[in-house]
Amino acid sequence: EVQLVQSGAEVKKPGESLKISCQGSGYTFSNYWIAWLRQTPGKGLEWMGIIYPLDSETKYSPPFHRQVTISADKSVNTAYLQWDTLKASDTAIYYCAREIDMATLPLGVFDIWGQGTLVTVSS
Amino acid sequence: EIVMTQSPATLSVSPGERVTLSCRASQSVSSNLAWFQQKPGQAPRLFIYGASTRATGVPARFSGSGSGTDFTLTINSLQSEDFAIYYCQQYNLWPPWTFGQGTKVEIK
Numbered sequence: 001e002v003q004l005v006q007s008g009a010e011v012k013k014p015g016e017s018l019k020i021s022c023q024g025s026g027y028t029f030s031n032y033w034i035a036w037l038r039q040t041p042g043k044g045l046e047w048m049g050i051i052y053p054l055d056s057e058t059k060y061s062p063p064f065h066r067q068v069t070i071s072a073d074k075s076v077n078t079a080y081l082q083w084d085t086l087k088a089s090d091t092a093i094y095y096c097a098r099e100i101d102m103a104t105l106p107l108g109v110f111d112i113w114g115q116g117t118l119v120t121v122s123s
Numbered sequence: 124e125i126v127m128t129q130s131p132a133t134l135s136v137s138p139g140e141r142v143t144l145s146c147r148a149s150q151s152v153s154s155n156l157a158w159f160q161q162k163p164g165q166a167p168r169l170f171i172y173g174a175s176t177r178a179t180g181v182p183a184r185f186s187g188s189g190s191g192t193d194f195t196l197t198i199n200s201l202q203s204e205d206f207a208i209y210y211c212q213q214y215n216l217w218p219p220w221t222f223g224q225g226t227k228v229e230i231k
Contacts, residue, residue: 045167045210045222061219095166100178108214109157111178113166 002026004034004096004114011120012086019082020117022096029077030054033099033106036070036081039116040092048094050106051079059106086121093118125149125213129223135231142198144226146211151191155215158187158196161225162207170209171196198228206230 007021022034036048049060053072060070069082079096094117097110126149136142146156158171169178171187174194184199198205211223 044224045212047217047219047221059218063219097166100169100172106217108155108217108220109169109172111169111172113168116166 002098002112004098004112006094006096006114006117009118009120011122013123014086014088014121016086016121017082017084018086018119019080020094020119022079022081022114024077024079024098027098028102030074031102033103034072034079035097035099035106035110036068036079037095037097038064038092039095048081050099052104052106053077053079086119088121088123090119091121124219125152125216125221127211127213127221127223129209129211129226131226132224133227133229135229136201137231138201138203140201142201142205142228144196144198144209144228146189146194146196146223148192148194148213152213152215154190155213156187156189156194157212157214159210159212159222160205160207161210167210201228 005023030053035050038046047061048064049070051058051070051072053074072079096114098112100109100111128147130145154174156174159167161167170181175187186197188195208225208227210225214220
């Protein structure tokens with residue numbers, strides 16, 4: 001079964017750092033783009049960035065550039081989303097998702113999603 | 124950034140009815156349009172891509188149409204499991220790809 005499994009919910013204080021994960025299984029992890037998305041009641045669903053695990057090529061959506069770091073370790077079939085300094089406004093559900101087809105260029109169609117990771121940032 | 128606008132925000136319907144959801148893009152996205160279904164506590168699920176291609180496992184009562192700036196998701200004979208929020212998403216222009224704000228299909 002093709003699936004993405006994300007790490008568990010986190011509760012953090014403003015200013016702390018955090019790294020959440022997304023592990024793929026049931027397919028050749030390196031060959032499919034992985035995206036990270038944010039969902040909040042106010043702004044809805046937003047694309048944060050995408051990564052190609054084979055060579056770690058990464059593309060960020062402008063609002064998230066330099067706000068987060070997206071990385072991948074193909075040896076353990078895992079992608080990561082990292083914050084160095086969390087803010088209360090980072091409180092959200094974060095999803096990872098897999099591109100529908102193998103491709104060296106992202107198509108933009110993501111059919112396999114992780115279960116989501118709730119991140120709560122509060123003092 | 125391409126803005127996706129969905130209408131209506133909420134649709135109250137009875138099981139068995141036919142439902143039409145609309146999605147409009149602020150500029151042409153060709154046929155690079157996807158539809159997702161999301162139920163409470165779950166991740167979004169891809170239903171339609173390429174404006175009209177059903178994803179794996181999606182029932183035939185779901186159909187998508189449109190190109191350019193105007194798109195429609197039609198659900199024929201609504202079933203109880205179809206009550207959810209539906210989002211459209213353009214993937215014609217990165218960065219960024221963008222979602223609409225969603226249409227909630229609720230029981231009348």
